[in-house]
Amino acid sequence: MNSVYWNRYASRTARAVSDLASAEPFGWTQYPSHGPGAELLGQPRTALELGCGHGDAVAALAMRGVDATGVDVSGVQCEHACRRWGHIAGARFEHADVLEFLTASGRSWDVIYSIWGAIWFLDPAVVLPLLRERLTRGGKLVFAHAPPVPGAYGIQGTYGAPFSAEPQWVYRWSYEPEMWAELLHDNGFRTLHARVEAAPDPGKLGTLIVEAERPGPARSGHDE
8 A cells, every 4th residue: 555645644634633522433424423333343352443544443442441453554644543542551553554464463353344444445355355364253344435436346546646746546446335245255254234324415425334244153362
């Protein structure tokens, strides 16, 4: 992933961060006070966020007694998260490429999630097998991002800097809910719910939300 782009993005958005008391750390949709919340994650003992940003969701879980880890390719984001939430027991923040982190980790988690985060920017053929391996049996995968532009599916590229600047580009992978369900099934997941959550205003863009599970009896631990 393009760490230069994400560091620049983090620097632009730093001023927009609010206090946890007034924020919605599990706002899966782009609309305040709309859509599901933390209940999508169930009652995990351990959790991993892919693309944790400023770390609000990781901190919220840790405050509830969850052993929560966030990973982000942006050093700016991780520095901010550590400075803001590093004092909370059970909250960890890792500066790393998500694929490299998942490949090198010897841990497993009860839930892995991404709120408009890294999963959107990773090839499902590469990341889904790693996620299945890193989930405990019965563990849950949850992610949310924008639905695809109609007729434009699979890998989508865009420039992440002005056209007159040094080239930076970002790739996203976009699929309809039915295709996500098929991809998950092909990679050993059981799809629990894949849908587009309607916007509060019918004329606005909805939110793709996917919930899946690694089959098997639920248990918590760090080993397979």
